[in-house]
Amino acid sequence: xxxxxxxxxxxxxxxTNTTGNLNLAxxxxxxxxxxxxxxxxTSFTAGKVLQVVTGTITNDNFVTSSTPATLLTVNITPSxxxxxxxxxxxxxxxxxxxxxxxxxxxxxxxxxxxxxxLVRGYGNFAGNVSTDQTDQFDSTIVLNNLDSPSSTSQQSYxxxxxxxxxxxxxxxxxxxxNGTIMTLMEIAA
Amino acid sequence: xxxxxKMTVSIEKLQANSEYTLEYDGGNVDEAxxxxxxxxxxxxxxxxxxxxxxxxx
Numbered sequence: 001x002x003x004x005x006x007x008x009x010x011x012x013x014x015x016t017n018t019t020g021n022l023n024l025a026x027x028x029x030x031x032x033x034x035x036x037x038x039x040x041x042t043s044f045t046a047g048k049v050l051q052v053v054t055g056t057i058t059n060d061n062f063v064t065s066s067t068p069a070t071l072l073t074v075n076i077t078p079s080x081x082x083x084x085x086x087x088x089x090x091x092x093x094x095x096x097x098x099x100x101x102x103x104x105x106x107x108x109x110x111x112x113x114x115x116x117x118l119v120r121g122y123g124n125f126a127g128n129v130s131t132d133q134t135d136q137f138d139s140t141i142v143l144n145n146l147d148s149p150s151s152t153s154q155q156s157y158x159x160x161x162x163x164x165x166x167x168x169x170x171x172x173x174x175x176x177x178n179g180t181i182m183t184l185m186e187i188a189a
Numbered sequence: 190x191x192x193x194x195k196m197t198v199s200i201e202k203l204q205a206n207s208e209y210t211l212e213y214d215g216g217n218v219d220e221a222x223x224x225x226x227x228x229x230x231x232x233x234x235x236x237x238x239x240x241x242x243x244x245x246x
Binding site for chain 2: 064
């Protein structure tokens with residue numbers, strides 16, 4: 001078998017100039033630099049993102065009820081029971097006096113597979129100055145939670161919203177196009 | 190005040206403390222939109238009555 005010894009700065013194209021199998025289980029050392037298409041890392045530790053799932057609100061939705069209503073459900077199936085699920089949701093919302101209150105407010109919340117509330121946000125507008133109680137206020141709520149479902153079964157995360165007073169809206173259309181989005185990330189233990 | 194705002198304010202005026210959810214795509218505020226309201230509390234309003242109230246605003 002002919003052997004060629006490579007000197008410094010010499011290379012061989014493994015894509016075309018090799019036959020048989022190349023055993024990379026041993027005798028391989030060093031780091032492939034990022035400039036050469038590598039990661040620059042010699043090893044990996046826990047905390048990698050294994051998968052990402054998103055769900056988006058594409059319409060404007062409004063509620064005057066104090067009963068929570070589900071707007072969005074996003075599913076993810078963890079690959080290991082030790083994985084964590086990072087849940088993040090940016091919610092663009094609208095408070096409106098609706099002719100009934102100077103203090104419109106509403107809440108949104110994320111529920112886990114078992115309908116436990118993981119995190120809740122509160123949108124309050126206590127600055128309604130018009131006499132007919134029809135002022136508007138828009139802003140954004142960000143909900144975050146690191147969940148540990150301890151399961152490899154599909155997990156459903158729900159975004160709910162409800163009003164405290166006046167009209168509460170969660171928005172995703174037109175000038176807030178795709179403006180409300182939930183993202184699930186499976187994080188390796 | 191937009192037509193959409195007028196509709197929800199009119200509902201509040203005619204039937205105070207109404208509880209409902211409503212999805213709106215920014216289109217026409219008409220009978221079809223009114224009929225799409227998911228009522229949580231009981232409703233006895235009609236589109237005709239709501240539209241008449243809207244026209245006063």
